[in-house]
Amino acid sequence: MGLKLPKKPSKELAEFIGILAGDGHISFNTDKYRVSISGNSVSDYKYLTNYTNKLICHLFNLNIKIHKRKNKNAIAIILSSKGVVSFMEEIGYYKHIVDIKIPDWIKDNQTYASQLLRGLIDTDG
Numbered sequence: 001m002g003l004k005l006p007k008k009p010s011k012e013l014a015e016f017i018g019i020l021a022g023d024g025h026i027s028f029n030t031d032k033y034r035v036s037i038s039g040n041s042v043s044d045y046k047y048l049t050n051y052t053n054k055l056i057c058h059l060f061n062l063n064i065k066i067h068k069r070k071n072k073n074a075i076a077i078i079l080s081s082k083g084v085v086s087f088m089e090e091i092g093y094y095k096h097i098v099d100i101k102i103p104d105w106i107k108d109n110q111t112y113a114s115q116l117l118r119g120l121i122d123t124d125g
Contacts (some may be wrong), residue, residue, distance in 0.1 A: 028096075
């Protein structure tokens with residue numbers, strides 16, 4: 001498998017950004033180049049390992065790593081890719097603690113905005 005970046009905006013990409021806005025983290029400005037999405041290892045396991053993994057594979061042609069925290073009900077899916085991190089920055093997505101920047105192409109399109117909300121509600125709703 002090799003990295004494949006989306007060539008144009010899509011509902012799937014908007015939903016992925018919503019998932020990131022909810023429970024995700026991107027390591028911008030570091031040498032780790034990591035995208036991670038965290039959740040409960042019991043209630044969120046299938047959503048993260050099945051649904052979100054398929055979405056990531058469809059969007060970027062990459063597989064995730066699954067990290068289960070010992071002695072905690074926490075799981076994280078991790079995507080290590082400089083290309084994906086750079087791509088997210090290029091399309092205008094940014095998140096740092098509570099400061100989130102959503103790309104204009106999502107804010108200006110009702111369909112994409114709805115998909116972003118779907119991802120956000122699935123993770124934080």
